[in-house]
Amino acid sequence: MNDISSTQLPPPANWQDFESLCRDLWAKIWDDENAQKHGRSGQNQNGVDVSGKDFFHSGEVCGVQCKGKDSYSNKIVSIKELDEEVDKAKKFEPGLSLFIMATSGPKDTTVEKRARELTKEHEAEGLFRVVVMGWRDILEKLADHEDILRKYYPWMFMSHKDPVGQLYNFWREEIGLASLVHYCCELPFHEVDVRISETFTGRLQSYLAKMDWVVKDYEGILSVAPLLVGISNFNMVCRDLLTICFVHENKHYKDDVYTYWVSCSHLEYSHRDNYISYRKGVLQKLYYELIVAANYVVALKNKFPNGSFEKYVPFRKEWDEIEYFPTYDESAAALGKLYLGYYEIDLFIRRQFYPEPAAIAPDGIKFPYGTNHPSDGFFW
Secondary structure (H helix, E strand, C coil): CCCHHHCCCCCCCCHHHHHHHHHHHHHHHHCCCCCEECCCCCCCCCCCCEEEEECCCCCEEEEEEEECCCCCCCCCCCHHHHHHHHHHHCCCCCCCCEEEEEECCCCCHHHHHHHHHHHHHHHHHCCCEEEEECHHHHHHHHCCCHHHHHHHCHHHHCCCCCHHHHHHHHHHHHHCHHHHHHHHHHHHHCCCCCEEEHHHHHHHHHHHHHHHHHHHHCCCCHHHHHHHHHHHHHHHHHHHHHHHHCCCCEEEEECCEEEECCCCCCCCHHHHHHHHHHHHHHHHHHHHHHHHHHHHHHHHHHCCCCCCCCCCCCECCCCCCCCECCCCCHHHHHCCCCCCCHHHHHHHHHHHHCCCCCCECCCCCECCCCCCCCCCCCCC
């Protein structure tokens, strides 16, 4: 097994699993099999998600506050968050000797400095020490506990008895193939607003980090090579889609669904509709391209004689349209003409709203040429 402390092994995709991982990890570190998650979601937890006694050292009472942060939007624990959670932890009973802020994101040096300042202040008051641990710190500790790794990262220990089937099944489960219709077709296309699921974007982030690890074990296996090409193509679409999801502010809508919110206050009123439609069109096109890329992976899998036939992902832009199953043309795919990249997607949509030769869009990028486009939609 690779040394995980020097890799980009991803944190769990949701905060509940991150909290459970922290409980299992610190139960080992403290040698306290009775370490437990404190309270239930929605209850006042006094700044502590996991508590236990550090029997490995002095038997002192310790607490961990788990802060799930995604890596794509570069969110980190703030000084304000640390101060608030430390204040809450002062009310925890029995009193703590150590308070750990564990985050699934990166650490910030200013927050670490604040933790040291709090520890010094607490020494004079007889209160607990304060430590901040980022995801890389947690990885270093996980490296010593293979049983926890097997529980939360079973894909790291896959054998190669059926490499094509194993790699494909991992890909299918991690992206949630059956759910692509909802996340890539229903949410982005069936309302005036383009809607984004935070659950789905989080899943794709986690998937990409895991897949970067997994493909290393399959490189050099000849039978898997075509599938790796298809997955690599799918991953390129994923990365561009996630990037664009975070380019503009995501305005909260309800539950885990967000509305793609395009800032256009810098434009004259008469230019705003076209600009908003253009930006929304690029994002919708990327969702569509993700379905196309997914169906190409499915097509590659279905060419192998072993295993059952996998259904393709259907697409329809409007409720009353007939579903179909978009994928790449076989002759084009044979020449390596798969996903053409974000620039081509952006240019294709942009020219539909600003079609004049050598036109300049509101963001200042000049088109290299004009074109006459069909009027029957963005994608066909």
